[in-house]
Amino acid sequence: MTLGIGIIGLGVMGADHAETLASCISGAHIAAVTDLDSERRAGAAERHRARGQATADDLIADPTVDAVIIASHDSAHAAQVEQCIRQGKPVLCEKPLAPSAEECLRLRDMEADLGLERPLVSVGFMRRFHEPYRQLRETLRSGDLGRLVLLHEVHRNVRAYPGTSASSIVTNSAIHEIDITAWLLDSPIVEASWHAPRLPDSPSDWHAPQLIHLRTAAGTLASVEVSVDYRAGYYVHCEVVGENGSARMAQPPAAHLTSNLKESTRLAPDWRPVFADAYRRELQEWTDSIAADRSTTLASADDALDAALVAEAVLASMNNEGVPTPVRRPELANTRATKGTNSDVK
Numbered sequence: 001m002t003l004g005i006g007i008i009g010l011g012v013m014g015a016d017h018a019e020t021l022a023s024c025i026s027g028a029h030i031a032a033v034t035d036l037d038s039e040r041r042a043g044a045a046e047r048h049r050a051r052g053q054a055t056a057d058d059l060i061a062d063p064t065v066d067a068v069i070i071a072s073h074d075s076a077h078a079a080q081v082e083q084c085i086r087q088g089k090p091v092l093c094e095k096p097l098a099p100s101a102e103e104c105l106r107l108r109d110m111e112a113d114l115g116l117e118r119p120l121v122s123v124g125f126m127r128r129f130h131e132p133y134r135q136l137r138e139t140l141r142s143g144d145l146g147r148l149v150l151l152h153e154v155h156r157n158v159r160a161y162p163g164t165s166a167s168s169i170v171t172n173s174a175i176h177e178i179d180i181t182a183w184l185l186d187s188p189i190v191e192a193s194w195h196a197p198r199l200p201d202s203p204s205d206w207h208a209p210q211l212i213h214l215r216t217a218a219g220t221l222a223s224v225e226v227s228v229d230y231r232a233g234y235y236v237h238c239e240v241v242g243e244n245g246s247a248r249m250a251q252p253p254a255a256h257l258t259s260n261l262k263e264s265t266r267l268a269p270d271w272r273p274v275f276a277d278a279y280r281r282e283l284q285e286w287t288d289s290i291a292a293d294r295s296t297t298l299a300s301a302d303d304a305l306d307a308a309l310v311a312e313a314v315l316a317s318m319n320n321e322g323v324p325t326p327v328r329r330p331e332l333a334n335t336r337a338t339k340g341t342n343s344d345v346k
């Protein structure tokens with residue numbers, strides 16, 4: 001018996017998860033799918049021989065669905081995760097858990113109130129499963145670089161996510177760097193500030209690229225460049241500077257071209273080829289942990305809340321001339337769920 005997975009949202013990410021599940025993941029099958037778009041729903045149901053459910057609630061309640069992947073629009077995540085918690089079904093929600101810290105806190109508390117040994121909610125911060133980040137983290141843990149002083153991160157998307165605004169660039173895109181910064185440096189982010197170029201002909205409500213500064217409790221300073229509509233090609237980079245040396249992410253292998261008296265390197269059109277292996281590892285670990293009834297090493301609702309609180313401080317700085325803003329830490333009603341370590345990742 002393999003786990004029956006239900007997928008909500010069959011756009012770019014949901015379709016990608018469905019293909020990965022169907023072709024690379026052992027111990028799970030796609031039991032049901034749903035999307036607001038009935039053609040997408042019917043197409044995916046036929047392709048994966050799964051039930052096409054009319055709504056997210058129907059899919060979550062479906063008895064053949066043991067666990068749920070949410071890849072709908074950011075604004076729909078909170079209600080769908082809430083429904084999964086109510087039904088006691090493990091859920092892998094794409095990032096962000098919800099666009100606001102308040103919603104993340106509500107979901108986090110709702111799950112914590114159940115007092116479960118193993119959390120139901122996992123969040124798709126899949127960079128934690130990307131080998132270059134994992135190697136960087138190991139290097140930082142080894143202490144070879146000495147005390148860590150700076151972290152530089154670059155995140156350039158070729159196209160903006162539908163409905164992108166200046167603030168959703170933070171809650172939807174920069175949220176990856178916010179999560180990976182605290183994860184890499186193993187220190188919570190305590191202060192954030194936000195900056196953007198001011199070109200004379202830019203629309204006043206459009207701020208891209210953005211430059212975000214994050215300071216950790218240990219004192220390390222991180223700079224994050226986030227761009228959307230960067231037509232040149234998808235690009236992610238990370239470099240850590242310590243007192244004794246530095247470590248940086250090697251760029252993924254790519255076709256190197258020589259033609260027309262020029263040498264060039266072909267960049268990925270979007271994030272999927274760059275992170276394909278990370279998605280696979282994330283999904284396999286999630287499936288294995290559910291099947292073995294053990295804690296997962298994916299990001300938790302607590303991690304998603306941490307990231308959302310930092311994003312909240314970034315947005316406050318955006319609306320206050322870039323002033324450095326402390327990250328709010330609300331009193332949490334219940335202790336954090338115990339998590340495994342990422343060394344368990346396959």
Ligand SMILES: NC(=O)c1ccc[n+]([C@@H]2O[C@H](COP(=O)([O-])OP(=O)(O)OC[C@H]3O[C@@H](n4cnc5c(N)ncnc54)[C@H](O)[C@@H]3O)[C@@H](O)[C@H]2O)c1
Nearest residue numbers: 009010011012013014035036037071072073074076094095
């Ligand atoms: N982890 C990552 O690297 C990564 C990368 C891209 C996107 N994402 C996240 O994945 C999610 C989906 O992004 P995308 O790029 O696939 O967007 P998309 O617009 O391509 O697809 C979203 C799909 O969800 C459907 N949908 C929206 N609301 C729904 C609802 N209430 N019920 C059922 N279906 C609904 C839409 O009809 C659409 O087909 C977003 O939350 C995004 O932030 C994560």
